[in-house]
Structure formats: C-alpha cells, structure tokens
Amino acid sequence: MNASPQGAEARAHRIDVSMSSDAPLVPGSTLGAYRIVALLGAGGMGAVYQAHDTRLGRDVALKVFTAHDADEPARALRFDREARALAALSHPNIVTIHSVEVEDGRRFLTMELVAGRALRDAIPVGGLPLENCVTFAIAIADGLAAAHERGVLHRDLKPANIMVTSGGSLKILDFGLATRPPTPDEDESRTALALTRPGHVLGTAPYMSPEQVQGRPAGPASDLFSLGVVIYEMASGRRPFGGASQAEVITAILRDAPPPLPLVRPDVPDGLWRIVRRCLEKDPNARYQAALDLKHDLESLRDGRAVASGAVAAAGDAKARIGAIAVLPLVNLSGHAAEDYVATGMTEALITDLAKAGGLRVISRTSVMPYRGSTKPLGQIAQELGVDAVVEGSLQRVGDRVRISAQLIHAATDAHLWAERYDRRMEDVLALQDEVAHAIAREVDVTLRARAGGAAPRPRKVNPDVYLLDLRGRHLWEKRTEAGFRSALELFEQAIGLDPTYARAYVGVAESLNMLANYGFLPQRELLPRSLAAVHRAIELDEASAEAHRVLAFIRWQFEFDWQGAIVQYERALELDPNSAVTVYWFGAYLGVIGLFDRSTALLERAEQLDPLSLVIPSVQGWIRFFARRFDETLPFERTVLRLNPDFHLAHWFLGEALVELGRLPEGIAALERALELSGRTSRLLGYLGYAYGIAGRHDEARAALAELETRAAAGYVPPYFFALVHLGLGETTRALDRLEQAYAERDTMLRDLRADAQWDRLAGEPRFRALMAAMAYPTP
Numbered sequence: 001m002n003a004s005p006q007g008a009e010a011r012a013h014r015i016d017v018s019m020s021s022d023a024p025l026v027p028g029s030t031l032g033a034y035r036i037v038a039l040l041g042a043g044g045m046g047a048v049y050q051a052h053d054t055r056l057g058r059d060v061a062l063k064v065f066t067a068h069d070a071d072e073p074a075r076a077l078r079f080d081r082e083a084r085a086l087a088a089l090s091h092p093n094i095v096t097i098h099s100v101e102v103e104d105g106r107r108f109l110t111m112e113l114v115a116g117r118a119l120r121d122a123i124p125v126g127g128l129p130l131e132n133c134v135t136f137a138i139a140i141a142d143g144l145a146a147a148h149e150r151g152v153l154h155r156d157l158k159p160a161n162i163m164v165t166s167g168g169s170l171k172i173l174d175f176g177l178a179t180r181p182p183t184p185d186e187d188e189s190r191t192a193l194a195l196t197r198p199g200h201v202l203g204t205a206p207y208m209s210p211e212q213v214q215g216r217p218a219g220p221a222s223d224l225f226s227l228g229v230v231i232y233e234m235a236s237g238r239r240p241f242g243g244a245s246q247a248e249v250i251t252a253i254l255r256d257a258p259p260p261l262p263l264v265r266p267d268v269p270d271g272l273w274r275i276v277r278r279c280l281e282k283d284p285n286a287r288y289q290a291a292l293d294l295k296h297d298l299e300s301l302r303d304g305r306a307v308a309s310g311a312v313a314a315a316g317d318a319k320a321r322i323g324a325i326a327v328l329p330l331v332n333l334s335g336h337a338a339e340d341y342v343a344t345g346m347t348e349a350l351i352t353d354l355a356k357a358g359g360l361r362v363i364s365r366t367s368v369m370p371y372r373g374s375t376k377p378l379g380q381i382a383q384e385l386g387v388d389a390v391v392e393g394s395l396q397r398v399g400d401r402v403r404i405s406a407q408l409i410h411a412a413t414d415a416h417l418w419a420e421r422y423d424r425r426m427e428d429v430l431a432l433q434d435e436v437a438h439a440i441a442r443e444v445d446v447t448l449r450a451r452a453g454g455a456a457p458r459p460r461k462v463n464p465d466v467y468l469l470d471l472r473g474r475h476l477w478e479k480r481t482e483a484g485f486r487s488a489l490e491l492f493e494q495a496i497g498l499d500p501t502y503a504r505a506y507v508g509v510a511e512s513l514n515m516l517a518n519y520g521f522l523p524q525r526e527l528l529p530r531s532l533a534a535v536h537r538a539i540e541l542d543e544a545s546a547e548a549h550r551v552l553a554f555i556r557w558q559f560e561f562d563w564q565g566a567i568v569q570y571e572r573a574l575e576l577d578p579n580s581a582v583t584v585y586w587f588g589a590y591l592g593v594i595g596l597f598d599r600s601t602a603l604l605e606r607a608e609q610l611d612p613l614s615l616v617i618p619s620v621q622g623w624i625r626f627f628a629r630r631f632d633e634t635l636p637f638e639r640t641v642l643r644l645n646p647d648f649h650l651a652h653w654f655l656g657e658a659l660v661e662l663g664r665l666p667e668g669i670a671a672l673e674r675a676l677e678l679s680g681r682t683s684r685l686l687g688y689l690g691y692a693y694g695i696a697g698r699h700d701e702a703r704a705a706l707a708e709l710e711t712r713a714a715a716g717y718v719p720p721y722f723f724a725l726v727h728l729g730l731g732e733t734t735r736a737l738d739r740l741e742q743a744y745a746e747r748d749t750m751l752r753d754l755r756a757d758a759q760w761d762r763l764a765g766e767p768r769f770r771a772l773m774a775a776m777a778y779p780t781p
Contacts, residue, residue, distance in 0.1 A: 025049060025064065032103035034062055034110070050113060060098060061114075065107040089150060093143030095163075095171050114173070115166045119234075120159035127237040127265055131302075134272065137231045138298045139170040144227065145291035147172075148220045155218050157226035158207040159233060205246045205253075206239050210282050213250045221284040224294055228279025228287075235272065236264045240280060254282070259571075260578040266602030270323055270361065271301045322410075322444040324361040324387040327351050329372040330404070333396040343395045344369070345471035346404065346433065350391070353437035355579030356546075360444060363387060364581035367613035382411030386612055389417070391440060400426050400464065406436055408443050418443045426464035466502050469495040473508050482521045485512045506538035507547045514554055517749055520683050520719045524749045528559050546577035550586065557590055558749045563779045566590055581610035585617055592624035593756045595781035600624050615641050615648050623654045626661070627756040634658035649678035653685060656692065661758050665696040683712055684750075687722025691759060694729025702730050719743065721750035728759060737768045744772060751776070 024047060025036045034051040040061065041048045049062045090096070096112040119136070127133065140162065147154060154161075156174065163171040205213065209225035212218055232240045240258030243249040258280055261268040275297050281287045288294040327350050332343040348365045355362040363385050371381055378390055393406030407419035420439060424432045473491035476484045492508035499505075513531040517524040532555060538548040553569030556562040570587040577583065588603030601624060608617045622637025638655035641648055652675035659668030669692050676685040690705030706726050712718050724739035743751045754760060755778050763769040 031062065031064070031106065031108065032101060034060070036062075046108075051110075053110070059113045061111045063109040063111065089147055089152060091143050091146040093139045093170050093172055094146065095173050112171075114163045114171050116164050116171075118160050119162040119164050119170070119230075122164045123159060123234055123237060125237050127233075127235045130235065130267065130269075130272070133231065133234040134298055134302050136164075136170055136234060137227070138295055138302065140172065140227055140230065141291045141295035141298060143170070143172045144220075144223050145295060148223070148291055153218055153220065154223050154226075155212065156204055156207070157223055157230060158204050159230055160204075162230070205249050206241060208250075208253065209284070210254050211284060213253055219284060220291065221287045221289060224279050224288050224291060225281075225284075227291075227294070228276050231272075231276050231279070232258065232261065235261055235268055235276070238264065257575070257578075259575055262606060263574055263578060263584075263603075266606060269301070274323060275301065322360070322388040324363070324385075325354065325389050325391065325440075325444060326363040326368050326382065326385045326387045327354065327391040328368055328381070330392075330406075331394040333394045334398070339397060341471050341475035342397055342402075342468070345474060346395050346429075348474075349433040350437055350440075352577065352580075353433060354440060356577050357441055357579070360441075360579070361387075361609060362579045364611035364614070366581070367611045370613060378409055379411050379414060384612075386609070387411060389444065397426070402426055402429060402432065404432065404436060406440070408440060426467070427461040429464070429467055430462050462502070463499050466495045466499045466505070469498070470502070470504055470508065473505075473512075477508065477512060477515070480515070480519075482516070482519070485515050485519075485521070488512045489516075501541055503538045503541035503545055503548065506534045506541070507545065507551055510535040510538065510548075510551045510555070514551065514558070518558060520722070520750070521717065523717050523746060524559050525747050528555070528747070531555060531559075544576055546573045546580060546583065549573035549576065550580070550583045553590075554586065557593070558752055559747060561747075561752065561776060563594055563777075579610060581607050581614070581617075584610060585614075585620070589620050589624070592620075592627050593752060594779055595627070595755065597624060597628045597781075615645055616650060619648070619650045619654055622651075622658075626654060626658050626758060629758055629761075631658040631662045631758075647678055649675045649685075652678065653688065657688065657758075660692045660695060665692065668692055669696060669698075683709060683718045683722050687725040690722075690726035691729035694726060694731065699730060702726055719748045719750045720746065721748050721753075725759065728762065733763065733766065736763070737766065737772075740772055741768070744775060 024039060024042070025031060027036055027038055029036050031051070033055045034053055037050040037052055037059070039047060040050055046063055046065045049064065051060055051062045052058070053060050095114060098110040098112070100109055101107075122128070128136070140157075144154065144157070154172065157172070161172065161174040163173055165171060207226045207229045209218065209222040212222055229240055232238075241249055241252040241256065243252055258277075261273040261276060262270065275294070279287055279294065288297075327347055330343040330347045332340050334342070347368070351362055351365050351368070354360065367385060374381065376384075378392070382388070382390055389411055390409050391406055392409065393404060396403045401423065402425075403421065403423045405419075405421045408417045409415070410417055418439070420436075422432055422436060469491045473488040473495070476491065477488035478484070489509060489512035492505045492512060495502055495505035496509070510531045513527040513534070516522045517527045517531075535548055535552045535555065538545055539552070542548065549569045550573040553566045553573060556569055557566035570583065570590065573580065573583045574587065584603050585607040588600045588607055590600075591597075591603065592600035601621070604617060604621045604624065608614065608621075611617060618637050619641050622634040622641075625631070625633040625637070634654060635658055638651040638658070641651040642655070645651075652671045656668045656671030656675060659665075659671060662668075669689070672685065672689040672692050676682070676689050679685045686705050686709060690702045690709075693699070693702035693705060706723065709718050709723055709726070720739045720743040724736045724743065727733075727736035727739060740751070740754070742748075754776055755773065760769070
C-alpha cells in the first residue's frame with residue numbers, strides 16, 4: 001500500500017474509500033507485532049494503516065477488518081476472500097500480500113507498503129503525456145492478465161486504486177471486490193452470497209461496465225472495460241461517461257458512446273482510440289476477451305507496429321485491420337441520368353451511417369464524389385484518399401423497388417472481403433440504408449453508435465415521394481447558388497407537406513434558409529424565425545439527428561451570436577456523428593472566429609483527414625491564420641490550394657486579404673479582383689475589394705464599388721457590413737461605424753467576423769467601435 005514521509009502527502013495518496021473504522025488505531029499504538037505509524041485510509045471494509053513490523057524491522061501496510069454486527073459474517077468472508085485472492089497473485093504490478101493475521105479480535109492483512117501517489121493524483125488537466133499513458137496502460141493490462149490467469153477479477157479498477165510508485169512503476173491495489181473460484185474447502189454458495197448476489201451492484205460508478213451497473217455477473221471483459229475508462233482518463237484528463245449524478249453516469253454508461261479521443265485531444269493517435277473504443281463496447285463479447293490481447297495491442301502501438309487484435313479476419317485470407325474506409329459513388333443502373341441524385345443520395349446516406357462508428361475514419365462525400373465514373377485502379381484511389389478499404393457498388397430503381405449491390409475491397413491486396421445484394425421496396429429505403437451500413441461495419445469490426453435511449457430503433461417506412469423530394473432538394477442545395485437554395489427550399493417544403501413527421505426535410509428547410517442569409521441573398525432577420533422553427537421541429541422529431549444539432553449550432557453563432565450555445569450544439573452533433581467532416585470543419589471554423597486558434601487548427605486538421613480532397617478546408621486553415629494576425633502563414637495555404645485549382649475563388653479571396661494587410665497592395669488587389677470574377681461578382685467580394693481599393697488610395701474604384709452595392713441594395717438585399725468595409729478603406733470612419741451599427745440592429749450575419757477580420761483593427765481606439773465589440777460579447781480566448 002502507499003506511504004509517504006509527509007503527513008500531507010500521505011493524506012493526498014490515501015485509498016479511495018468511504019467509511020472509517022469503528023475503533024480506529026492511533027499512531028504509536030500496537031496491533032500484535034505492528035506499531036501503527038499513520039492512518040492511510042478508511043472504508044466500508046476497514047481501515048488501512050502504515051505500520052512498522054517490529055519483528056522483521058520493515059514498514060508495511062495493514063488492512064484492518066471492521067466488524068459490523070449486522071453483516072459481520074459476510075464481511076468476514078469477503079475479507080478472507082480478498083486475502084486468498086491476493087495471496088494467489090505474485091506480479092510486479094500488483095501489491096504483494098505478506099500475511100493474514102488475527103490479533104486482539106481484529107482480522108487484518110499485512111501488505112507491501114507502496115511509496116508514491118495514486119494514479120488519480122498523477123493525471124493532470126488535459127491528460128498524461130501519451131508515452132506515459134501507453135506505458136502505464138501496458139503495466140495495468142499485464143497485472144490484470146496475471147490476475148485473470150489465476151481466476152481473479154478486480155471489479156473496482158480505477159485510478160484511485162492504482163499507485164504510481166516513486167520509481168515510476170505501477171501497483172494495482174484494493175482487490176476488496178475481487179472474486180475467484182472457491183477452493184475445495186470453501187462452500188461455493190456461501191462465497192457467492194457474500195460477493196455476487198444477483199442484482200447486487202459492486203464497484204465505483206464511473207468505472208463500472210454496463211453489466212456491473214445492471215447487477216449482472218462480471219467477467220474478465222468487465223475489468224477491461226474499466227481499464228478502457230482508465231486509459232481514456234489518462235489520455236484526456238476526463239472520463240468518457242459523465243453526468244451530474246450517479247444515475248446520469250450510469251445512464252451514459254448504458255446508452256452513450258464516448259466522445260472520440262482524437263476530438264477531445266487531437267494528438268491522440270487513431271490506434272490508441274481504436275484500442276480504447278474496443279474496451280468500451282457495451283457488449284462484453286465485443287470487447288477484448290483477454291488482457292494479454294489488449295497488452296499486445298498496446299505494445300504494438302508503442303513499438304510502431306500495426307494493431308492486430310480485432311482485425312477484420314485471421315491471417316491467410318488477405319483481410320487486415322481497417323481503420324479508414326471510403327464509400328465510392330454508387331453507379332446508377334436505372335438507365336436515366338436524371339436519377340443520378342438517387343445514387344448520390346444513397347452514397348451519402350451510407351457514408352453518414354458508417355461515420356457514426358467510433359474508431360473508423362470514413363472519407364466524406366465531397367472527397368469521394370470526384371471518383372464517380374473513374375477508371376483509376378481501386379488501389380490508387382485508396383492511396384489518394386488514404387484508406388485501407390473501399391466500398392463500391394451500384395443502385396437500380398425500377399418502379400417501387402430499389403436494388404443495391406455492394407462489395408468491400410481490401411485496398412492493398414485487391415481482395416474482395418464481402419459482397420451482398422439487397423432488393424427492397426422504396427418505402428423500406430431507410431431500413432435498407434441501415435442494413436447495408438451495419439453489414440459493412442460488422443466486416444470491418446466496428447459498431448455503429450446506438451441512438452440516444454438505447455439500441456437503435458428499426459428505421460421506419462417512408463413515403464417514396466417524400467424521400468425522393470428530399471434527395472432532389474439536397475442535390476440542388478449542393479449547387480450553392482441562390483437559385484439552388486431557393487429551389488431546394490421549395491422541395492423540402494413539399495416533402496413536409498406530404499409527411500409532416502419527416503425530420504430530414506425540416507433540416508433541409510433550415511439549411512436552405514441559413515445559406516440564403518449567410519450568402520447575403522436575403523436579410524437574416526426575416527429568415528431566422530422560420531429557420532429556428534424548422535430546426536427545433538427536426539430535433540423534436542429526431543433528437544439524435546446530428547445534422548439538426550449542427551444546423552442549430554450554425555444558427556447560434558451566425559445569427560444569434562450565442563457563442564457558448566454554438567459550442568454545446570457542435571459537441572452534441574459530434575457525439576452523435578464523430579466522423580462528420582462537415583461538422584468538424586464548421587466547428588473548427590467557428591472556434592477560429594472566436595479566437596480559439598489552437599483548437600480550431602486541430603479540428604480543421606481532423607476535417608482534412610476526413611475530407612482529404614477538399615479545397616475549402618485548407619483554404620480556411622489559412623484564413624484562421626489571418627484571424628490570428630499571422631498573415632505570412634496564410635499565404636502558403638492559399639498558394640497550395642491554387643496550385644491544385646487556379647480557379648478556386650476562396651483561396652484568391654483569403655490570399656488577397658492577407659497580402660493587403662501585409663502591405664503588398666498590388667498583389668492583394670489582383671487576387672481580390674480575381675476572386676470577385678470567379679465568385680460571380682458577389683456583394684461579399686465587392687465589399688472586400690472596395691476596402692482594398694480604398695486602402696491603396698484608389699478612391700474612384702472604391703466609390704464605384706460602393707455605387708454598385710447601392711444599386712444592388714435598391715433591387716434586393718445587401719448586408720450593411722459590406723458597405724462598412726468600403727467606407728473603412730476610404731477612411732470614412734463615421735460612415736463605417738454607422739453601417740456597422742446598422743448591421744448590429746439588423747443582426748447582419750457578417751457581423752460575426754467583427755473581431756476576426758483584421759481590417760477592423762483600424763477602429764480599435766474608437767469609442768463607438770469598442771461599444772459595439774462589448775455588445776457582441778465575444779468569449780475570452
């Protein structure tokens with residue numbers, strides 16, 4: 001057990017127990033041959049003391065049994081059982097028991113005295129260094145393997161019951177809840193009564209396995225679940241299952257998937273997350289079945305080898321561990337090119353469903369869609385996307401029936417790992433999507449996340465006309481033009497008219513309205529009530545819709561300037577769909593806007609892994625550097641994108657902004673002029689270019705930009721923010737502030753960038769500007 005020469009340190013390192021001894025021993029008193037030095041901890045089964053063995057001249061730990069008259073026989077039996085369990089073990093990562101003794105009517109154990117501190121106290125905010133985390137996890141798994149080999153379960157593994165010695169090694173303590181098979185001289189029914197009464201819950205709630213919290217029998221996989229919780233906490237500084245009460249914690253253990261470690265701590269490797277995620281499976285049969293297998297995978301991760309346990313198949317059949325997968329566009333076999341949107345929609349649905357599997361990286365739709373009709377070898381496609389396997393297939397719709405054929409192919413060997421054909425009625429298309437996704441997930445040894453409330457319900461039947469309206473709406477929305485957004489909005493509203501309970505259509509309505517405001521096509525104040533009503537209805541119909549929570553997060557910061565509310569909704573969306581590149585990207589962009597640059601950068605890097613062919617994500621990575629006033633760092637991101645696509649207007653825009661702020665005005669203006677041309681001459685780019693003209697002293701051109709904005713405003717909506725930019729460039733401070741205050745009064749969505757846009761640093765000393773910034777109430781970075 002633990003010891004320290006300092007009393008305060010000893011108190012900090014005491015065992016995590018909850019009830020003191022009925023008759024505590026005081027320092028200086030004796031118990032047989034042992035002189036009591038200090039009380040280290042106390043709990044329901046007794047107290048633990050540091051003591052000096054006067055016979056052998058060594059310090060030891062005594063665990064002294066506490067007698068409670070009402071329950072004394074069972075407690076005594078449990079105490080004896082702990083002694084027998086520990087005596088059966090001899091391992092460097094398990095505390096050593098010296099003897100079992102009775103003195104003055106007290107039953108007690110003498111044990112090794114461990115100098116150090118509890119692992120609980122060694123984990124800093126944000127987690128341990130990853131090297132230490134893996135090293136400690138290997139040591140704990142090794143100790144559990146030794147215990148399990150002797151038939152001993154711990155059942156209360158937690159950081160408070162693990163000591164970090166002064167030499168940096170680990171010791172597992174407190175097998176007070178341990179079980180083992182009875183010896184021939186024991187009555188099995190009596191030992192079972194003491195420790196494993198049906199429905200009797202033993203352990204510490206945040207670290208208990210689902211079967212333990214339900215009072216069901218525990219096995220080795222139960223200890224490995226607890227170890228998964230401990231590793232998660234070591235790596236991140238937080239537990240995977242939280243709650244304000246024990247009941248909420250237990251509910252989370254039974255129902256919720258843990259937030260993916262790479263999102264909580266971006267430098268956590270996917271290999272460690274796969275290991276932890278497998279430990280935390282709800283079904284004991286889906287976890288590691290042996291601590292040695294877990295130890296082997298941890299050692300492989302430490303040594304840079306591939307993690308082998310839980311691979312897709314045994315050696316010899318070309319299947320290997322699949323940690324990343326791409327669903328290639330399904331081929332439309334319907335014979336009508338106009339129905340390509342059906343195949344596209346089904347492809348996106350499979351990607352979305354598979355993305356709900358923690359530990360599996362699923363490439364986003366925007367990166368796979370360019371491979372529609374590609375004749376490239378699958379191995380080359382997989383290499384370009386950075387995946388281990390690809391799914392390819394076809395879709396054919398004839399009348400009211402739809403057929404999907406799909407196959408899973410291992411990229412490195414071109415081996416076909418799985419193939420299946422599905423034939424269903426169109427009204428069962430949601431169930432079909434779910435069935436295919438689960439079949440693929442089983443083949444790559446991952447589990448799709450259960451929806452809130454328990455196991456995922458079987459998808460309901462859907463009106464085929466509603467489903468097709470939804471797909472057509474999303475197809476048009478992706479064009480990202482004013483006409484596309486308006487047409488999509490009409491289709492989503494038609495779908496709601498046919499089925500007012502179809503949640504995805506409400507999400508589509510909200511997204512269409514949001515984009516019409518975000519692009520400056522319509523005033524936000526007119527659209528916000530409709531958008532909010534639609535997204536809240538979607539969540540009411542399907543609280544587990546990650547899309548709906550993502551859209552609500554967008555509304556919170558883009559339109560309502562509710563900075564904390566946006567974080568809550570983005571985190572909920574990622575909990576429901578951890579592999580959504582769209583959500584990870586938008587969350588990263590948002591964090592950059594509010595000044596959380598490190599976290600923003602980490603999320604955008606994660607988004608790039610999920611969407612490796614995206615041009616938007618690296619462009620925005622450069623833009624975030626602009627927000628941080630690191631203008632030089634913006635340039636290489638945008639130039640890299642432009643080498644890939646010289647006509648990508650966002651990269652020209654962000655490059656131009658950075659060059660202007662660096663004082664390289666001719667280059668910056670040329671880039672912004674190109675961006676304006678490529679964007680279709682949007683009001684947004686006209687405002688930024690007009691600002692640059694003004695800064696450069698090209699006042700006639702700046703005023704021409706203002707005049708063009710005024711002409712557009714007479715015919716439709718132009719956000720006041722864009723006028724303010726041009727006035728700022730011209731040095732017209734009062735007019736710029738007038739327009740900014742108008743933007744605030746109208747809740748102009750562009751005002752979200754007021755702190756991020758470096759241009760406004762020129763007004764930092766203006767009282768009206770400071771008042772406006774105070775009104776925006778940006779969070780402190």
